[in-house]
Amino acid sequence: MNYYLITIILFLFVNYLASVLLKKYTYDKFFMYVLIYFILVNFFNLTYLKNINFFTFQTLFSVFMLFLYAGLYRSVSVKIIIYSYLRKKSISVNSFYEKEFKEKSFDKRIKILIDNDVLIKRNKKFSLSLKGKRYLKIFKIGQAIFKIKYSG
């Protein structure tokens, strides 16, 4: 039972250190951290402890952390709820859209897509790069399999 607790505390502590020491601690970096943590902990476990229950626990814990972090970091609903709470008063939908959503969510995601070479901006027009076109093909297949007409 002790090492279940120790690994959770260690996970959170190293994650805190990584968020302080690394520049812009994004979801991609957190994902890499969880992956490395999972491999190292289970390498140690399967070599020395040989505890299957600990392995299955670590699998669920790592996946759950990724799921939780994605929600806390990316979810539009979470952003609305926290923003409303911190403002301490009611906010108008239109001003939230203009000030918070359009600039800090929509534009930010377009910038991320450009930085990751998925979108290209030329003469005020946006188009997909080769990488973007590849992603689009994969998404189209995925949406066709799961019968999803439009996402968003």
Added chain:
Amino acid sequence: MTIFLIFLLSSIFTIIFITLHLFFLYFFSFKKYAQLLTAFILSNLILIYFAHEVNLQKLFYNSLIINLSILIIYFQFFNVLKMGFTLSIITLFKKKRKLFYKELINNYRNGKGAKWILTDRLVKIDKLKIIKLNKKIVLTQLGQLLSIILIILRKILSVRDFG
């Protein structure tokens, strides 16, 4: 050896689970998330029967935890395809190869516009009684409690920004 048997059980689960989910998706019309959950429960029941037949019932509980992880990954993947914000921006280029910024905003989700995603999420959290929505966003008591929990969770996981 034990770990490979657990992987074997979970692999069998994955095949049954995805097959059942696609079967529900194509032949039944109940809610998509309910379809996922039903497929998960049914495939685990089938797996218990299989594990019992080949004397692996002791490993079923370990496999169940791995199966739960598989469900979370599958759910996340399905959710991104269905509700992904960034993914939706990429799919705007299905019809047109080049788009101006205004077209990106206006064509979002088949012409509903970028504001639609905000309105859609607001309506959803309004239904859950987290906010009161009437041109203005007002947090309910439940919403205030939830925001405190979310802020604490963000602190624990050191989430500093919004993506």
